Amino acid sequence: MSFFDGIPVAPPIEVFHKNKLYLEETAPVKVNLTIGAYRTEEGQPWVLPVVHETEVEIANDTSLNHEYLPVLGHEGFRKAATELVLGEDSPAIKEGRSFGVQCLSGTGALRAGAEFLAHVCNMKTVYVSNPTWGNHKLVFKKAGFTAVNDYTFWDYDNKRVHIEKLLADLEGAPEKSVIILHGCAHNPTGMDPTQDQWKQICEVIKKKNLFTFFDIAYQGFASGDPAADAWAIRYFVEQGMEMVVSQSFAKNFGLYNERVGNLTVVVNNPAVIAGFQSQMSLVIRANWSNPPAHGARIVHKVLTTPARREQWNQSIQAMSSRIKQMRAALLNKLTELQTPGTWGHITQQIGMFSYTGLTTAQVDHLISTHKVFLLSDGRINICGLNTKNVDYVAKAIDETVR
Numbered sequence: 001m002s003f004f005d006g007i008p009v010a011p012p013i014e015v016f017h018k019n020k021l022y023l024e025e026t027a028p029v030k031v032n033l034t035i036g037a038y039r040t041e042e043g044q045p046w047v048l049p050v051v052h053e054t055e056v057e058i059a060n061d062t063s064l065n066h067e068y069l070p071v072l073g074h075e076g077f078r079k080a081a082t083e084l085v086l087g088e089d090s091p092a093i094k095e096g097r098s099f100g101v102q103c104l105s106g107t108g109a110l111r112a113g114a115e116f117l118a119h120v121c122n123m124k125t126v127y128v129s130n131p132t133w134g135n136h137k138l139v140f141k142k143a144g145f146t147a148v149n150d151y152t153f154w155d156y157d158n159k160r161v162h163i164e165k166l167l168a169d170l171e172g173a174p175e176k177s178v179i180i181l182h183g184c185a186h187n188p189t190g191m192d193p194t195q196d197q198w199k200q201i202c203e204v205i206k207k208k209n210l211f212t213f214f215d216i217a218y219q220g221f222a223s224g225d226p227a228a229d230a231w232a233i234r235y236f237v238e239q240g241m242e243m244v245v246s247q248s249f250a251k252n253f254g255l256y257n258e259r260v261g262n263l264t265v266v267v268n269n270p271a272v273i274a275g276f277q278s279q280m281s282l283v284i285r286a287n288w289s290n291p292p293a294h295g296a297r298i299v300h301k302v303l304t305t306p307a308r309r310e311q312w313n314q315s316i317q318a319m320s321s322r323i324k325q326m327r328a329a330l331l332n333k334l335t336e337l338q339t340p341g342t343w344g345h346i347t348q349q350i351g352m353f354s355y356t357g358l359t360t361a362q363v364d365h366l367i368s369t370h371k372v373f374l375l376s377d378g379r380i381n382i383c384g385l386n387t388k389n390v391d392y393v394a395k396a397i398d399e400t401v402r
């Protein structure tokens with residue numbers, strides 16, 4: 001007898017499972033387009049040079065120690081992260097209506113924000129885009145949301161944002177529902193609403209008294225310009241919306257396993273901040289008590305030192321432009337091969353991912369026959385492409401869809 005008898009084995013988490021299958025694959029030619037992490041032209045992970053230099057400096061700084069950080073995190077980091085997403089001249093910052101809470105990467109920020117909304121504000125209904133990042137529903141369910149719903153996002157036939165259905169679904173959401181919006185580089189589709197569409201989304205959310213929860217895990221990655229990638233969030237702030245924003249520094253700083261994140265909070269009345277922060281302290285206390293310092297120190301130093309920040313800007317531009325080049329290379333090759341179907345969406349989409357439109361059966365074929373690994377919904381991580389394997393992948397897709 002065990003207390004744990006009868007626990008059913010949960011299905012594997014697809015993205016990690018497919019990544020493992022890739023690693024275990026013994027075929028001489030194989031391509032990994034699964035996990036959402038940046039890869040260089042050589043197919044290697046990349047430690048940003050400015051991150052490495054800053055890390056060395058931190059290691060040599062004998063004034064630092066390993067004492068606990070405050071529950072809400074590293075003060076300088078929280079401020080820098082909030083300014084990065086809202087913009088230094090944000091009305092919310094100027095009017096003292098915003099603050100940051102350091103969290104365990106984007107996932108931790110989503111979790112802390114979700115728990116706060118569910119348990120402190122009694123908001124238990126959430127809407128996520130269909131499709132969305134594989135973890136959104138799980139996070140909100142485990143955080144205490146009792147209704148985890150979808151709003152239409154993708155038009156599968158025309159490979160575009162289905163703005164009409166999206167707006168209609170939001171119109172139908174009950175008051176005070178939490179609406180998760182991807183700030184930029186929508187995962188998995190790689191397609192963001194246009195500025196005009198964002199304006200319409202904002203209007204419905206305002207009119208229907210819904211609550212905005214932005215998730216921005218790729219700021220700077222989409223366009224190479226962090227301000228441009230935060231356009232929608234800043235627009236909502238200008239419109240006087242209250243919101244929380246989960247920020248991840250996994251991708252844009254390459255700090256995946258350091259778990260550096262922030263929950264930026266914008267309220268319409270500074271008087272509520274004391275209550276908010278005190279209750280949020282209890283949420284964090286019961287989860288991780290206080291966050292780790294290493295990654296937060298790096299991000300803080302880089303964002304607040306002009307020369308380092310410039311170096312960081314150059315690195316995110318290098319990453320985002322390599323992604324764009326690989327999108328173009330894949331599209332060119334498919335065009336050259338006269339691959340059946342339309343493929344223009346590959347270069348219209350932005351950020352790390354492309355939602356190829358390949359079916360699950362085609363994905364299975366790509367994996368078993370060509371050893372090109374991707375998610376079953378057809379999402380590929382463009383970073384897994386490089387000048388040496390892009391033709392191979394295009395030919396594999398071509399053979400698969402014919």
Ligand code: PMP
Binds near residue numbers: 036107133247261
């Ligand atoms: N949101 C979205 C949409 C994501 O794609 C990711 C990363 N895959 C995250 C949040 C959070 O990632 P992390 O916890 O590693 O910061």
